[in-house]
Amino acid sequence: MQIDTIADYPQPKKGILDIAAYVPGTSTVGTTAKIYKLSSNETPLGPSPAAVEAYHKVADALELYPDGQAYNLRQAISEIYSLEFSNVMTGNGSDELLGLLAQAYLTADDEGIITEHSFSIYGIQMLASGATPVIVKEKDCKVHIDNILAAITPRTRSVFIANPGNPTGSYLPASEIRRLHAGLPRNVLLVLDGAYAEYVQADDYEAGIELVSTNKNVVMTRTFSKIYGLAGLRIGWMYAPLHVIDVVNRMRGPFNVSSAAQAAGAAAIRDWNFVKQSIAFNSKWRAWLTYELISIGLKVTPSVTNFLLLHFPISKKKSAAYADAYLKEVGYILRRVENYGFPNALRLTIGSEDANRGVVCAITKFLKQNDVRYKI
Numbered sequence: 001m002q003i004d005t006i007a008d009y010p011q012p013k014k015g016i017l018d019i020a021a022y023v024p025g026t027s028t029v030g031t032t033a034k035i036y037k038l039s040s041n042e043t044p045l046g047p048s049p050a051a052v053e054a055y056h057k058v059a060d061a062l063e064l065y066p067d068g069q070a071y072n073l074r075q076a077i078s079e080i081y082s083l084e085f086s087n088v089m090t091g092n093g094s095d096e097l098l099g100l101l102a103q104a105y106l107t108a109d110d111e112g113i114i115t116e117h118s119f120s121i122y123g124i125q126m127l128a129s130g131a132t133p134v135i136v137k138e139k140d141c142k143v144h145i146d147n148i149l150a151a152i153t154p155r156t157r158s159v160f161i162a163n164p165g166n167p168t169g170s171y172l173p174a175s176e177i178r179r180l181h182a183g184l185p186r187n188v189l190l191v192l193d194g195a196y197a198e199y200v201q202a203d204d205y206e207a208g209i210e211l212v213s214t215n216k217n218v219v220m221t222r223t224f225s226k227i228y229g230l231a232g233l234r235i236g237w238m239y240a241p242l243h244v245i246d247v248v249n250r251m252r253g254p255f256n257v258s259s260a261a262q263a264a265g266a267a268a269i270r271d272w273n274f275v276k277q278s279i280a281f282n283s284k285w286r287a288w289l290t291y292e293l294i295s296i297g298l299k300v301t302p303s304v305t306n307f308l309l310l311h312f313p314i315s316k317k318k319s320a321a322y323a324d325a326y327l328k329e330v331g332y333i334l335r336r337v338e339n340y341g342f343p344n345a346l347r348l349t350i351g352s353e354d355a356n357r358g359v360v361c362a363i364t365k366f367l368k369q370n371d372v373r374y375k376i
Contacts, residue, residue: 014108015127020120026333033331036355040231040335041166041196041307044352045281047229047264048274054267055233058260066259073257076266077237081209089245090265092256094195094221094236098160099125100248101219101238105189106131110157115143117168117341119193122160131157141168141301141309145176149183159184162193163207164200167337167347169303174206181211181218189244192220196305198227198275199282205304209239216241224261226306227278228268233261282306285350292360296367309337310363311345318367320344326366332359 026039070090078085091097098121106112108130114122115138123133134156136147143161159180164171181190192208200207208220219240225231235257240248257265268274289308293300299311312320324336324346332355335347350356 013130015130019124019127020339021124023339026328026335033329035331035333036351036358037333038335038349038351038355038359039333039347041226041305041347041349042231043227043229043278043282043306044350044355045229045274045278048268048271050271050274051228051230051264051268054263055260058263061259064259066255066257066262068254070257070262073235073262073266074237076269080269080272081239083209083239084213086242087212087239087245089238089240089248089252090257090262091236091238091252093225093234094193094223094238095121096234096252096256097221097236097238097248098122098191098193099128100251101189101191101244102126102129102131102158104247104251106157109155111153111155112158112160113148113151113156114160115148115165117141117165118160119162119166120339122193126158126160138168141165142170143172145172145180145183148180152183152185152188156185156188158189158191160191160193162195163205164196164303164305166195166305167307167335167340167342167345168301168309169196169305169307170301171200171202171205171304173202173204175204177206177208177211181215184217186217188217190218192218194220195223196226197222199279199306200304201279201283202304212239212241216243219244224265224268227275227282228265229278230261230264230268233258233264235261235265282350285353285356289348289350289356289360293363296360296364298363298367306350308348308350309342309345310334310348311342313367314344320346323363323366327359327362330362332362334359 074088077088102125106129110131111134112126112131113134116135117138126133136151194207197207211218212220221238224235290300301309337347
């Protein structure tokens, strides 16, 4: 019997086999209880009715290729945020754009900086490009600017950060982001991921638009998956200097955003009344959940997003692992975040009123019980 060797079949390039594949939040569990999925930061309000209507109108022309330039969608983004049209690019989710940026600007000799609790896609895309992710420590669940600047070497070519952060929900004020940028060499690309920017109500927050407009080494990415409720259509966009747009435009697929996604996205971003309702709903229930969960003894990282990071007691029987198992049995799916550096925490998406009240009751019962009858 012949034994295959590495030389007998094609091998991926350096870095690929070092990747731990991204694992999405759990969607289903084996229970007879009604299921509340609170693991993926999906809006409980769904998409705008205007977006749904626009989506359906495309159904009669599915034989046609999408607009390869996504003109109407880019125009809508430009109008709403007062951006230069030519500096806006859309993608098949912001994940695609983050990947293209890594492919375009990182090689096997390069380093890219990420932080210890950052979105795992950043490290995945850096490894896929052959580069080395350099992980720097955060402080109190926040990106630490001094730690990033201390990690800069001659090999550094990019810094990827989410502001607000995921899974922490914390944010950095504009002054700190500007301090970070001021300390970076001009040849280092700063990528600011603003997936949750629409939820932030803090006066000292900026998503990065002005930094992009006035510099040549800053890119901001955004998504339609969160507040706009279009996660199933996979729509992302970025605002970038023209030289970055030119580079990524040479690499992306010619029809990377579907016709349905373009139509629904343009309608969603223009439906400002629906967006305002979503912001108000989220702010109300984020505050309520934070207060209630702290009141029953949990530590909750202050959040400006549509999710909360819940830290459980050190006690084994009250740990996040046991809480997760219990909550799944009674119909509440939260997100384990041990792979993000939080072995004893769960991330809770702000859900419907029923889901929010129910999950607080369920966690309260879990913390009060004295025995363990479920498996982890």
